[in-house]
Amino acid sequence: KAGVTQTPRYLIKTRGQQVTLSCSPISGHRSVSWYQQTPGQGLQFLFEYFSETQRNKGNFPGRFSGRQFSNSRSEMNVSTLELGDSALYLCASSLSPTEGGYTFGSGTRLTVV
Amino acid sequence: QKEVEQNSGPLSVPEGAIASLNCTYSDRGSQSFFWYRQYSGKSPELIMFIYSNGDKEDGRFTAQLNKASQYVSLLIRDSQPSDSATYLCAVKESGTASKLTFGTGTRLQVTL
Numbered sequence: 001k002a003g004v005t006q007t008p009r010y011l012i013k014t015r016g017q018q019v020t021l022s023c024s025p026i027s028g029h030r031s032v033s034w035y036q037q038t039p040g041q042g043l044q045f046l047f048e049y050f051s052e053t054q055r056n057k058g059n060f061p062g063r064f065s066g067r068q069f070s071n072s073r074s075e076m077n078v079s080t081l082e083l084g085d086s087a088l089y090l091c092a093s094s095l096s097p098t099e100g101g102y103t104f105g106s107g108t109r110l111t112v113v
Numbered sequence: 114q115k116e117v118e119q120n121s122g123p124l125s126v127p128e129g130a131i132a133s134l135n136c137t138y139s140d141r142g143s144q145s146f147f148w149y150r151q152y153s154g155k156s157p158e159l160i161m162f163i164y165s166n167g168d169k170e171d172g173r174f175t176a177q178l179n180k181a182s183q184y185v186s187l188l189i190r191d192s193q194p195s196d197s198a199t200y201l202c203a204v205k206e207s208g209t210a211s212k213l214t215f216g217t218g219t220r221l222q223v224t225l
Contacts (some may be wrong), residue, residue, distance in 0.1 A: 031211060043157070043201065045216040057213050090156055097211030101147050104156040 002027065004093050004105035012111045018079040021108045025093030026070050032074040033102060034066060037088040046089075049074055050097050081112045115140040117204050119216035127224050132189040134219050136202030139183070145205040146178055146185045147213065152198045160200075161187070192223045 005024040013019050025032050034046040045058040049068035066076040072093075078085055089110050092102035116139040126132045134148075145164055149157035161167065162177040163169045163185065175188040185204075189196055199218040 011208045033211065033213070035215075042217045043203075043213075045214070048211050050211070059213070062122075088156075092213075094211075101159040101162045102213060103159060104149075109155045 004029075004091055004103055006091050006105035006108050008088075008108060009106065010111075012108045012113060013081050015081055015083060015112055017081050018077060019081060019110060020075055020077045021089055021091075021110075023074045023076075023091030023093075023105060025074070025091075026103060029093035029095055029103075030072050031094045032068055032072065033092045033094075034074070035090045035092065036060075037090055037107075038086075043090070046076065048097065053096045055097060078110075080085050083112050084112060086112045115143075115206070115214055117202055117214050117216040119200075119202050119219045121217060121224045122220040124219055125222045125224055128192060128194060130192050132192045132196065132221055132223070133202075134187040134189075134202075134221065135169050136185045136216055137183055138185070138202075138214075140204065140214075141180075141183065141205055142148050143183075143204045143206050146176070147203040147205070148174075148176060148185075148187045149201040149203060149215075150196075150198045151201055151218065157201055184196045189208075189221075192221075194223050194225060197221055214219045 031050045033048040057083040068074045088107045090107045146159045147162045151157045161176045177186045201218045202216040203213040
């Protein structure tokens with residue numbers, strides 16, 4: 001079956017712009033989490049959605065937001081981009097917040113210039 | 114601040130040897146533990162997860178958990194050059210929380 005699909009794979013944006021990233025989980029998976037990965041900080045938790053509700057949020061500014069749709073697909077948005085937002089953004093899905101491991105998508109590489 | 118600690122490496126082992134990767138965590142309430150493998154330029158790939166004290170084996174991989182010592186490890190038997198990657202330890206706290214806290218990873222190099 002298809003894995004976790006993230007689009008786009010690569011993005012280049014200018015400081016001050018906003019960006020929307022998309023994630024389609026594995027069929028049947030209803031929990032979607034987002035992570036930011038940078039060389040200096042490693043993998044940092046952004047937020048998690050289950051049944052269209054944000055259940056958990058990491059320590060990121062309000063410029064980072066997300067949502068989940070009824071078909072479990074999720075989007076995250078970053079407004080007023082800063083150079084430090086350049087990172088690999090990873091989406092992971094699981095059956096539910098309490099079941100099993102999390103499968104990651106290939107990620108979106110965001111570069112802010 | 115809940116932390117997950119790993120030695121960054123690189124850990125170098127010869128082909129065919131056993132690689133031992135270690136991870137400690139600070140939150141005693143942690144209930145689920147995961148090992149991910151990440152090749153350079155790729156996303157993390159789930160190798161194993163373990164919930165109970167003791168050993169869990171899957172092919173060449175064995176995860177070991179000691180909750181009293183707050184320690185989890187991954188053994189890779191008969192290491193192959195294709196095992197060369199960064200191995201990430203991740204911990205999920207108890208209850209309904211679903212956030213994974215990751216270590217910074219250990220880079221493994223399997224030499225010929």
